[in-house]
Amino acid sequence: MDTTNEVKVQEEYIVKLKEINEGKKLKYNILTMGCQLNENDSEKLCGMLEKMGYTRTDDVKNSDIALFNTCCVRENAEDKLFGKLGELKRLKEEKGLIVAIGGCMMQEKHITDKIKESYPFVDILFGTHTLHRFPEDLYRAIEEKRKIEDVIDVDGEIYEGLPIKRDSKIKASVTIMNGCNNFCTYCIVPYVRGRERSRNPRSIIEEVKHLSEFGYKEITLLGQNVNSYLRVEKEKNNPFEEYEGVNSFATLLRAINKIDGIERIRFVSPHPKDFTDDVIDAISDCEKVCKLIHLPLQSGNTKVLKEMNRKYSKEQYLELVDKMKKEIPNLTLSTDIIVGFPGETDEEFEDTLDVARKVKFEQVYMFIYSRRVGTPGDRMPNQVPEEIKHKRFDRLKELVESQIEANNQKYVGTVQKVLVEGESKNNPNMLTGRTDSNKVVIFEGNKNLIGKIVSLKIVSEHMWYLKGEIDG
Ligand code: 5AD
Ligand code: SF4
Secondary structure: HHHHHHHHHHHHHHHHHHHHHOOOOOEEEEEOOOOOHHHHHHHHHHHHHHEEEEEEEOOOHOOEEEEEOOOOOHHHHHHHHHHHHHHHHHHHHHHHEEEEEEHHHHHHHHHHHHHHHHHOOEEEOOOOOOOHHHHHHHHHHHHOOOOEEOOOOOOOOOOOOOOOOOOOOOOEEEEHHHHHHHEOOOOOHHHHHOOOOOOOHHHHHHHHHHHHHOOOOOOEEEOOOOHHHHHHHHHHOOOOOOOOOOOHHHHHHHHHHHHOOOEEEEEOOHHHOOOHHHHHHHHHOOOEEOOOOOOEEEEEOHHHHHHHHOOHHHHHHHHHHHHHHHHHOOOEEEEEEOOOOOOOOOOHHHHHHHHHHHHHHOOOEEOOOOOOOOOHHHHHHOOOHHHHHHHHHHHHHHHHHHHHHHHHOOOOOOOOOOOEEEEEEOOOOEEEEOOOOEEEEEEEEHHOOOOOEEEEEEEOOOOOOOEEOOOO
16 A cells, blocks of 8 residues: 555544544543654654544543653663553553553564563554554554554655644654664664655645744754755655755755745754765855754764764864854754763773864763664673763763853853743743754743744853843
8 A cells, every 4th residue: 555545544543533532532641752753753643643532631640542652772761661661550450541652662572572571451562664553553452452563674654644733833843854774883773763765855845834834933854864865765766856946955954944934944863974065055055044053973983983883083073063163154063972882992982072172062962872682782792881881971971061051151141042932831930942052041021922033132041041131
């Protein structure tokens, strides 16, 4: 069945479930782990559930469906899932709610085996390639009262036109590609998300135009490797329709930049090896593309980078940063760093600190290396002892925090353009928003500013946020 027909079939299951649920006031609870791609998938699951007549609740005790959308990039997500499932057992016995688990972790056989053995009350298991079939899986679980396991291991397709219920009315994520062909040796993603494939330009542009019509101001383009958008299609001569001049990541940025109403464009994550000049030029030319670029470093040591299969050296990364800083005025950078990759010595780790000192990242997402079953990293003999990994992590954290503090000081006294997102969670009398460089700013202001870009004078800094005042 082609993907359009498959989506139609699922729409029929949505209608059937809506009829079954009529008048029952059923609720669902969803827990999302992992990256923004997973959050975007969860928005699609929420869209399907709301069309079936369920409403969302944050209290799982009140829910008729408990849904988990899992991540498997690091081990801590597994501990979290099993902890939650342990808590759910009694609730399942008392209330008989439906328990469904989907996402990346379900693509790992040792995990689904463990769930079936230790948590046999789970009703539905579905993977990353069968998310679109959730309505059918749920229908069968309810009507046929049987356990469903819907996990397939394929290269993956793209399903257009799934319902979606977005978390924000101001910022929206748009997935532009799925899967990954890079096979970094620490990473499980290529095994659980399949091969790289890009959405066609027309679907993306139409989605962004719709979002702008609904009043969305900020778009984040998502993919495991966004700057290789359409690369595989070109390499394999897979036909795709060029639309509004879009035939690469750079031209996609330029086309979205032209869409009225959209005021900010972000994207995660690019790969340094694919950061071509046309992308740098597009970022520099397009006034709506935020000048905070996420550029995952992973390690600052050339030998470790080679072992990680990252395909760039310390010097190449630094040269790229220099070039970008030269070409893109007001550029700021954020990054991902892994400490304690197998074989990493103290000396090699020093290179990571050295790069962090040189680049002065705006934000660093720091990770302790976590062994992932099935990856080459897990099979490497020279695993770094836990206490050494933790010591390195603490050193990196200390450096990064001191840099963030110094960097925050630089904001004080400046005027920043801030997209106002809503009331501050900790203080409803204040509003909160973000700068172009993604810094949180809180300030006093009228609620009619929500959804607008305002100029704020930064008056103080507080490590994880800045305080501002309306300028002028
Ligand atoms: N261990 C620790 N961190 C990892 N990441 C990916 N795989 C692992 C792993 N096995 C980090 C990388 C990636 C981010 C999303 O997660 O830094 O960029
Ligand atoms: Fe986690 Fe990767 Fe899946 Fe995102 S794609 S949820 S980071 S495993």
